[in-house]
Amino acid sequence: MTKPALTALARSLPASVPFVGPEAAERANGKPFIARLGANENTFGPSPRAIAAMQKAASEVWMYADPESHDLRIALAVHHGVAPENIMVGEGIDTLLGVLVRLYVGQNDPVVTSDGAYPTFNYHVAGFGGVLHKVPYLDDHEDPASLIAKAREVGAKLIYIANPDNPMGTWHNADVIDQMIADVPDGSLLVLDEAYIEMAPAGTAPAMQIDNPNLIRMRTFSKAHGMAGARVGYAIGAAEVIDAFNKVRNHFGMGRISQAGALAALADHDWLAHIQTQIAQARDRITQIAADNGLTALPSATNFVAIDCGQDGNFARRVLAALIAQGIFVRMPFVAPQDRCIRISCGTPAEMDRFAEALPKALDTMS
Amino acid sequence: MTKPALTALARSLPASVPFVGPEAAERANGKPFIARLGANENTFGPSPRAIAAMQKAASEVWMYADPESHDLRIALAVHHGVAPENIMVGEGIDTLLGVLVRLYVGQNDPVVTSDGAYPTFNYHVAGFGGVLHKVPYLDDHEDPASLIAKAREVGAKLIYIANPDNPMGTWHNADVIDQMIADVPDGSLLVLDEAYIEMAPAGTAPAMQIDNPNLIRMRTFSKAHGMAGARVGYAIGAAEVIDAFNKVRNHFGMGRISQAGALAALADHDWLAHIQTQIAQARDRITQIAADNGLTALPSATNFVAIDCGQDGNFARRVLAALIAQGIFVRMPFVAPQDRCIRISCGTPAEMDRFAEALPKALDTMS
Numbered sequence: 001m002t003k004p005a006l007t008a009l010a011r012s013l014p015a016s017v018p019f020v021g022p023e024a025a026e027r028a029n030g031k032p033f034i035a036r037l038g039a040n041e042n043t044f045g046p047s048p049r050a051i052a053a054m055q056k057a058a059s060e061v062w063m064y065a066d067p068e069s070h071d072l073r074i075a076l077a078v079h080h081g082v083a084p085e086n087i088m089v090g091e092g093i094d095t096l097l098g099v100l101v102r103l104y105v106g107q108n109d110p111v112v113t114s115d116g117a118y119p120t121f122n123y124h125v126a127g128f129g130g131v132l133h134k135v136p137y138l139d140d141h142e143d144p145a146s147l148i149a150k151a152r153e154v155g156a157k158l159i160y161i162a163n164p165d166n167p168m169g170t171w172h173n174a175d176v177i178d179q180m181i182a183d184v185p186d187g188s189l190l191v192l193d194e195a196y197i198e199m200a201p202a203g204t205a206p207a208m209q210i211d212n213p214n215l216i217r218m219r220t221f222s223k224a225h226g227m228a229g230a231r232v233g234y235a236i237g238a239a240e241v242i243d244a245f246n247k248v249r250n251h252f253g254m255g256r257i258s259q260a261g262a263l264a265a266l267a268d269h270d271w272l273a274h275i276q277t278q279i280a281q282a283r284d285r286i287t288q289i290a291a292d293n294g295l296t297a298l299p300s301a302t303n304f305v306a307i308d309c310g311q312d313g314n315f316a317r318r319v320l321a322a323l324i325a326q327g328i329f330v331r332m333p334f335v336a337p338q339d340r341c342i343r344i345s346c347g348t349p350a351e352m353d354r355f356a357e358a359l360p361k362a363l364d365t366m367s
Numbered sequence: 368m369t370k371p372a373l374t375a376l377a378r379s380l381p382a383s384v385p386f387v388g389p390e391a392a393e394r395a396n397g398k399p400f401i402a403r404l405g406a407n408e409n410t411f412g413p414s415p416r417a418i419a420a421m422q423k424a425a426s427e428v429w430m431y432a433d434p435e436s437h438d439l440r441i442a443l444a445v446h447h448g449v450a451p452e453n454i455m456v457g458e459g460i461d462t463l464l465g466v467l468v469r470l471y472v473g474q475n476d477p478v479v480t481s482d483g484a485y486p487t488f489n490y491h492v493a494g495f496g497g498v499l500h501k502v503p504y505l506d507d508h509e510d511p512a513s514l515i516a517k518a519r520e521v522g523a524k525l526i527y528i529a530n531p532d533n534p535m536g537t538w539h540n541a542d543v544i545d546q547m548i549a550d551v552p553d554g555s556l557l558v559l560d561e562a563y564i565e566m567a568p569a570g571t572a573p574a575m576q577i578d579n580p581n582l583i584r585m586r587t588f589s590k591a592h593g594m595a596g597a598r599v600g601y602a603i604g605a606a607e608v609i610d611a612f613n614k615v616r617n618h619f620g621m622g623r624i625s626q627a628g629a630l631a632a633l634a635d636h637d638w639l640a641h642i643q644t645q646i647a648q649a650r651d652r653i654t655q656i657a658a659d660n661g662l663t664a665l666p667s668a669t670n671f672v673a674i675d676c677g678q679d680g681n682f683a684r685r686v687l688a689a690l691i692a693q694g695i696f697v698r699m700p701f702v703a704p705q706d707r708c709i710r711i712s713c714g715t716p717a718e719m720d721r722f723a724e725a726l727p728k729a730l731d732t733m734s
Contacts, residue, residue: 006471020434039430061421062411068388188371231620231621248380
């Protein structure tokens with residue numbers, strides 16, 4: 001009996017995972033982490049109003065969610081001063097990126113990103129047969145001019161940039177991004193991932209250019225809104241770009257509880273302000289802990305801080321391993337020279353205390 | 368400025384939706400439905416233990432879900448007497464079908480299904496450029512022999528069958544499905560959609576043939592478990608077939624609240640038994656209501672009943688419209704001659720009363 005054959009493209013792909021979850025490490029270690037600071041989750045949690053809305057929705061979960069995410073889309077449109085036709089809600093930015101790549105990237109189509117930027121985007125590009133062209137970071141920042149130049153050189157279908165950046169936490173002001181948008185080559189679509197934008201300084205997000213068909217922006221409830229496990233992201237773009245999602249998206253993919261939670265979270269401005277304060281304090285604390293250990297923290301516009309361990313990637317990987325061995329879940333950049341850093345998510349004061357205790361011990365094991 | 372170009376495949380696809388949600392009709396009508404009986408949702412709701420688990424998980428939703436769905440996968444493996452490597456959890460059967468089609472169906476690859484079977488599967492096949500070959504229903508049942516013959520004729524990559532069937536509610540006994548599995552042609556993969564299996568008579572589900580690489584089965588928490596809005600489905604298959612999902616799936620697509628709810632629902636056998644009883648009673652009630660109006664209900668192994676309106680599709684569509692006008696959300700088969708029926712989901716006694724009141728009025732408008 002002949003087995004069914006995968007497509008040629010699927011055969012060529014490895015079984016891979018952009019990120020291994022912390023639960024897998026916990027199972028391997030036989031004990032839970034004492035601080036979960038590796039996935040840029042928001043340990044301060046979602047708005048109490050969002051929690052209440054999700055708890056209420058739990059008993060209504062026998063119903064499919066509205067496939068149009070109508071109420072949430074309306075609220076997001078009002079929030080951003082655009083039309084509902086400019087918003088596509090999906091099961092997290094990962095899902096939206098996957099659909100976007102599927103729509104625009106065929107076999108051997110060129111795509112441009114930074115070397116060391118978000119691996120899940122790269123996973124989707126590979127998964128649809130695209131060819132990734134990577135440009136290096138410049139002084140630990142994504143480099144808009146190089147991204148644009150490379151896109152022009154290779155005729156990129158998509159150009160990916162995160163602002164603020166993950167994994168470095170660095171950012172560009174709106175005027176730099178505006179210039180990048182203006183420079184997008186003919187036929188390219190700029191994917192501006194703003195997952196961390198709510199935690200960046202005022203003046204980081206460019207104004208909406210909502211009728212620009214060469215730009216799509218990605219936002220999420222996973223970071224500032226503290227709802228990573230609810231899977232709610234959204235894309236903002238020109239109506240024609242947004243409508244293309246309806247050709248292939250999984251209309252009934254959104255969770256009903258998640259929609260209810262996101263709607264409540266969006267309305268709770270006080271909680272978001274509270275979170276922004278907590279995160280700013282945690283960033284300062286991480287910076288201080290780094291300094292106390294003779295290390296340098298990079299400035300961050302996100303809910304994490306990259307700490308320069310002062311040597312090469314091998315050294316930082318050993319620091320990382322020594323932290324994980326102490327029950328501190330952290331991750332780090334993949335690519336040199338950014339891999340001289342470890343990346344610490346903002347946590348509660350108690351979690352920051354545990355990190356402060358673990359870091360010098362980790363460094364002690366290096367000598 | 369040149370706009371970014373969709374792939375040739377994406378350009379060829381219409382912006383379409385397999386099912387319009389009831390919320391869209393409610394918005395158009397300016398009022399909510401008084402009975403939601405159109406999407407085969409389980410109005411009896413999820414297990415109270417599942418609701419409690421989801422409510423507890425709501426405050427932990429700042430964490431991403433375990434991308435391996437480890438605990439749920441273990442529980443499902445135990446439940447089915449297979450290994451965890453034989454289970455893939457995903458965001459509903461729709462998502463799993465999409466990934467499966469992506470893995471196996473390339474441009475112009477042939478796929479076989481029944482004419483009038485689940486449209487979301489067809490949507491995925493079209494979305495990846497596959498070519499659908501459809502065989503007719505036989506006496507309102509899917510026709511395994513014809514499906515197999517057609518698959519052999521066209522060299523199908525995938526063969527889709529739902530048992531019990533949607534939209535007709537009819538079913539085949541396990542021996543018929545076992546024969547179909549045995550007859551799967553070389554190189555074909557049989558997709559056995561068992562979304563409604565928990566509501567079918569004993570003897571409907573064939574035994575696991577877990578090492579058979581030409582078979583994959585789909586199950587869900589959306590129907591008997593009453594968790595449609597949580598988006599939890601799973602595939603059961605040979606380890607090599609299941610592992611292929613890891614090449615392209617969205618690892619962090621599952622919701623954390625959903626995982627917790629599904630785990631609790633699976634353990635609550637008493638609630639499932641209660642639901643099975645409620646659904647059997649509702650099926651009988653729908654059958655009786657049909658008879659009271661001079662119509663014939665088809666036997667059903669699901670949580671819905673197809674009612675033969677006794678004339679053609681145009682007649683049934685008018686009955687459907689007259690029910691919807693009275694606030695009863697129902698749907699119907701798409702294809703003749705099955706479209707002589709309307710499809711009524713099982714509901715609470717109060718919802719059944721509303722249907723019983725509305726149906727004769729709907730039929731009155733026909734004369």
